Amino acid sequence: MTNPSLMKKAFSPASIGNACVGFDLLGHSIAGPGDRVGVRKIDEPTVRIRAIRGLDLQLPLEAERNTAGRALIALREALGLEFGFEIEIDKGIPLGSGMGGSAASCVAALVAANALLDAPLSREALYPFALDGEAAASGSRHGDNVGPMLLGGLVLTTAERMVRIEVPAAWHCTLVHPEQVLETRRAREALRGHYALGEFVAQSANLAQVLVGCMKGDEDLVRAGFADVLVEPRRAPLIPGFAQVKQAALDAGAFGASIAGAGPSVFAWFATRAEAEAAAAPMRAAFSRAGFDSQSLVSPVAGPRAEVL
Amino acid sequence: MTNPSLMKKAFSPASIGNACVGFDLLGHSIAGPGDRVGVRKIDEPTVRIRAIRGLDLQLPLEAERNTAGRALIALREALGLEFGFEIEIDKGIPLGSGMGGSAASCVAALVAANALLDAPLSREALYPFALDGEAAASGSRHGDNVGPMLLGGLVLTTAERMVRIEVPAAWHCTLVHPEQVLETRRAREALRGHYALGEFVAQSANLAQVLVGCMKGDEDLVRAGFADVLVEPRRAPLIPGFAQVKQAALDAGAFGASIAGAGPSVFAWFATRAEAEAAAAPMRAAFSRAGFDSQSLVSPVAGPRAEVL
Structure with missing residues (x-):
């Protein structure tokens, strides 16, 4: 039996994708706005979204069509988890703003769910599931929003990996x-x-x-x-x-x-x-x-x- | 009066252009083969090629059509030099080998001529003239051969600048x-x-x-x-x-x-x-x-x- 009351919450910042001249490749996170996602384990071997609150209520509650839901479905399947996840999303990033709103829910959900695992994964290991989640919203596995959210700062993202690019703190x-x-x-x-x-x-x-x-x-x-x-x-x-x-x-x-x-x-x-x-x-x-x-x-x-x- | 007997000689290594995935952008120099070019001042306000020796004798002796000649013409004009240059080229890089043969004559000529100037220019300042020279052979001002020859090592080259990319010495x-x-x-x-x-x-x-x-x-x-x-x-x-x-x-x-x-x-x-x-x-x-x-x-x-x- 899992403890149904234990919820982990995570915050993901917004990010700027397609940064500078790095179409689909380069993005950086932004301090300030972000999405908060709570995740709890459930006994049922499924992923469900209990609530979406905040700036945008037009998002799909069906897990498969939601970035957070899709990412946790992919995580469950890859790890062969017996338990499921229930998700609550507080949107803080307006959709359609170019600030990675759909990506932030996905990353916050992964970071929260990861904290519930007996053996949490590295940020790098979470990346493929974040790409799966991003694809639920955009139809393509581009990492230039989820990558910066997972690693922080300016990040080069490819289909296989994230590479942090150091920049001066003053910029x-x-x-x-x-x-x-x-x-x-x-x-x-x-x-x-x-x-x-x-x-x-x-x-x-x-x-x-x-x-x-x-x-x-x-x-x-x-x-x-x-x-x-x-x-x-x-x-x-x-x-x-x-x-x-x-x-x-x-x-x-x-x-x-x-x-x-x-x-x-x-x-x-x-x-x-x-x-x-x-x-x-x-x-x-x-x-x-x-x-x-x-x-x-x-x-x-x-x-x-x-x-x- | 200039001293007609004073000749400066320079050697330029070969290079690999289009290196890795850097089409027209990335090249690196190679230790070993290269072109030797001697340049002397002449009183006539012109650039002429006295001789081309070595691996390839099919090259144009007409200065305007030769990479070394074209580069020194551009240098003379930009600096408003009163004297001219006479050039002797010893080819050590086979043309058509993909090793930057035409670029090496051009760079060696520039480096030799630069040593004859009262106030020699930096390698960066020679770059535009090297691009002019390269254009005499290829018809385009691509710097991925001349750049690595001027700076050494692996070099990122654009229309305006060269940027050296450090790589481990063991590679x-x-x-x-x-x-x-x-x-x-x-x-x-x-x-x-x-x-x-x-x-x-x-x-x-x-x-x-x-x-x-x-x-x-x-x-x-x-x-x-x-x-x-x-x-x-x-x-x-x-x-x-x-x-x-x-x-x-x-x-x-x-x-x-x-x-x-x-x-x-x-x-x-x-x-x-x-x-x-x-x-x-x-x-x-x-x-x-x-x-x-x-x-x-x-x-x-x-x-x-x-x-x-």
């Missing part, structure tokens, strides 16, 4: 979330079609400079590379005000600015917290001139990881 | 040059057409893992990323025996193996010099089974840079 991100909706489906459709080898080489050069610049703490190299020539030009027309918000960030001294995740939020990196904070008002003003209210937040690029509460 | 490269000819033009034609976003993401993930793996000295990460899914599959059919040579390298413990530059040479990376040396015979045997004699050489991945003699 900060400003994220501005406009009150406009951009469906991920539309954002994905904008990327259909063919690509030229030249686009690939230019984008790769930029990604390489950002990665090496981060690891060397070389701001100039990050500035040189922080220019998405492949994905951003195809998606920016879907975000009214994007060009003006980006320019406001650059005028405020940003290394660069781009679309957070699949949008519509816009993020920019700065050398210091003070610069990042000073950029928020002009970035929001630019969205306002385009007709959209917005919220902003500032976080270290090396944000926190998900933790048991 | 070695085996290069096998078969006696077959693959025209760069044909190798370029194989890359025509369109590319899918998924190919790009997979290749970028691999490039990122190689770069981060090199910088962290993490052999597993380099192994994970050393798989060219974009360029190699399109060019490999042009190189008889390629698949077998690559497999021989992998069987000998290589991190990975791929086409050097535009081919037809094949290179592989290993954790130690001993492994790299042991791999040469089976790699050559594989080319032999495909009907081609070959030469091989072993070099640290962190090879030397061009130097004044």
Whole structure:
């Protein structure tokens, strides 16, 4: 018999996927908003969602279709667990914000469930189940949101692994979330079609400079590379005000600015917290001139990881 | 009056362009073969090539069409020099070998001419002229051969800059040059057409893992990323025996193996010099089974840079 009253709770921060020029590959966590998930063992060999509360109540309660549910189903099956899980989700990240809302529920659920295991797994070992969970929402196993939530900070994610990329602690991100909706489906459709080898080489050069610049703490190299020539030009027309918000960030001294995740939020990196904070008002003003209210937040690029509460 | 008798000579090593998965972006120099170039000042405000000796006598003597000549023309013009240069080239790198033969003449000429200046430039400042020179041979300003020759070792090169990527000194490269000819033009034609976003993401993930793996000295990460899914599959059919040579390298413990530059040479990376040396015979045997004699050489991945003699 398992103890039905024992619930473990975990918090996962939000994150920015598709960070800089790392489409589907690079993301970083954000201090501040996040999802809280409670998980308890149940005797029934199943996974069920008891409640979803908070910012978004449109999420599926059916475990298989929910990122948290799908991740724990995958965990149970892989480990051959005899018991099941019951999940309660408190959403703190608005869906469709480009802040990894669906990924955070999934990661918080895994971290909480992991704490209930007799032999908890490493964060690396949880990664495949987080990819399974992410696929429930997006249809693809991309790790650029769940990876940063599991490890913290800036993380390179592939189908097989997560690699933490160290960045200077002083570097900060400003994220501005406009009150406009951009469906991920539309954002994905904008990327259909063919690509030229030249686009690939230019984008790769930029990604390489950002990665090496981060690891060397070389701001100039990050500035040189922080220019998405492949994905951003195809998606920016879907975000009214994007060009003006980006320019406001650059005028405020940003290394660069781009679309957070699949949008519509816009993020920019700065050398210091003070610069990042000073950029928020002009970035929001630019969205306002385009007709959209917005919220902003500032976080270290090396944000926190998900933790048991 | 300049002193017509004063000649500076420089040596540039060979290099491997398109290294690993860094098409047009990543290359490393090789210890061993190279080009020697002598440069002297002349009173006439021009650049001329007095002689080309050595392995390849098919090269243009017309300065504008020769990589060394073009680079020094660009240098003269940029610095507003009143004097000219006369160049003598001793080729030590066979053209069409995928070892950067045209780039080496260009870099050696620049390094020699630079030593004749009252205020010599940094290697970084010579880079744009090296790109000009490279364009005389290939028609494009790609830096993945000239960059490693100027800086030494493994170098990330973009249109604007070179960034040295540190790698462990123990890592070695085996290069096998078969006696077959693959025209760069044909190798370029194989890359025509369109590319899918998924190919790009997979290749970028691999490039990122190689770069981060090199910088962290993490052999597993380099192994994970050393798989060219974009360029190699399109060019490999042009190189008889390629698949077998690559497999021989992998069987000998290589991190990975791929086409050097535009081919037809094949290179592989290993954790130690001993492994790299042991791999040469089976790699050559594989080319032999495909009907081609070959030469091989072993070099640290962190090879030397061009130097004044």
